């Protein structure tokens with residue numbers, strides 16, 4: 001499906017305005033690939049027609065769909081493995097010790113995609129820290145995409161998804177078969193509060209987080225947006241909390257108030273003291 | 275590191291073998307469970323065996339049971355790579371001593387991710 | 398829950414062909430009438446136990462050859478008959494294994510036979526069975542189909 005330069009420019013401007021996702025020149029192929037299915041499901045003839053409809057879209061519904069279609073939702077259980085080892089062996093034990101008197105822990109996954117990351121964390125907690133069952137655990141997972149939020153809530157995964165990174169022991173324990181698919185058991189689904197939250201928009205009032213997972217999402221944004229988001233994370237965090245970024249992400253040259261923890265390939269950061 | 279790829283399909287032995295080689299393993303293969311037990315003796319030790327379930331002569335489940343009887347293979351990881359995808363089968367394989375489970379069809383990433391869960395990724 | 402077998406077969410088949418072969422296959426409503434040109438090969442696996450029947454992969458010889466050449470990394474003209482049988486057998490095995498997980502009864506055991514591959518006469522009717530589902534797919538200009546046959550229970 002062809003895409004003319006004017007429409008590409010218009011669509012990237014809208015997507016950037018709505019979600020901060022940057023689509024530079026050269027990403028025309030991506031826009032084409034992602035929007036072609038939407039063109040079909042909306043019964044439109046071409047991307048040009050879609051762009052035309054977007055210009056008339058007062059309700060914002062179509063634009064929201066376009067933004068959703070342009071998000072990259074690639075994820076997997078225990079993605080990159082190392083961060084989860086650090087969480088298990090160091091970060092969560094330390095947080096448990098520090099919060100022992102309040103017995104309260106606030107966790108946030110800021111780009112949850114289809115849910116593999118928050119559910120990985122939930123399984124890791126159930127498996128290794130059973131004492132947290134008696135704590136007040138405030139576990140929020142959010143994404144800009146309505147469809148992803150729904151997928152998180154359903155917790156239903158295809159064979160392909162279940163095959164990726166999920167230890168067989170945990171599959172057997174925390175999933176049940178649902179036709180051709182697998183579903184996370186209710187016990188785990190109920191642990192997490194799934195929300196829609198646009199990181200480049202207004203953030204709701206949140207409790208001060210002890211642990212923030214913000215992995216593989218900043219890469220889509222421009223530098224000023226990254227700076228603002230990193231700063232807002234700090235403001236919404238406990239001074240001794242931790243943030244995890246994706247393997248290709250860093251706070252370097254973006255926010256001097258973070259320091260990188262010296263854990264193997266984990267993308268773990270905390271706020272500098274003083 | 276060394277891997278034993280066990281599958282009755284030559285095509286799968288080839289494909290899985292190539293995946294493992296790309297991931298840095300030296301690969302030996304076997305066409306059924308009995309052959310695999312023989313190769314353990316003649317070509318071992320292996321760090322991991324990738325095991326199909328349905329095979330002639332001796333199936334992969336029986337291979338796992340037999341391999342786990344011999345303490346000399348305790349350190350070898352066993353990963354089922356099979357088209358058997360029922361929860362009950364997964365449980366059965368794990369109880370028999372399999373360490374991981376991949377449901378066919380597989381991709382290179384899936385295999386790599388599972389290997390790193392088993393602490394066998396080469397970095 | 399009522400399972401839409403055609404839908405599930407479509408999904409599995411797409412996944413298998415894409416992940417193992419890197420080929421795009423599209424479900425189609427066109428009818429697969431392979432008698433028109435060339436031979437058709439049939440891969441077949443039996444399902445035995447809590448559900449009894451079989452799963453067939455019907456594939457034109459030319460496409461089967463392409464499949465084998467991809468799996469074995471060989472040129473089309475050096476692909477042997479054995480390669481073709483092995484490759485088609487394994488695809489049938491994967492398809493059948495996935496379908497088995499949909500039909501079997503969780504409390505009972507259910508087994509998959511080893512795959513068999515033979516030249517097929519498409520009008521072939523397997524006695525004592527009825528077709529539960531048949532999904533046809535298109536890869537480039539080739540059509541192929543997956544059939545699911547259930548054993549008819551004998552009246553006592």
Ligand SMILES: C[S@@+](CC[C@H](N)C(=O)[O-])C[C@H]1O[C@@H](n2cnc3c(N)ncnc32)[C@H](O)[C@@H]1O
Pocket residue numbers: 018019020021071072073074075076079110111112113114117142143144145148197198199200214215216217220246
């Ligand atoms: C590649 S996924 C990352 C998933 C997971 N964190 C991981 O590392 O595997 C990126 C996610 O970020 C979401 N996203 C993109 N822009 C966003 C925004 N402005 N606000 C919130 N989420 C956004 C997308 O919808 C997508 O699900």
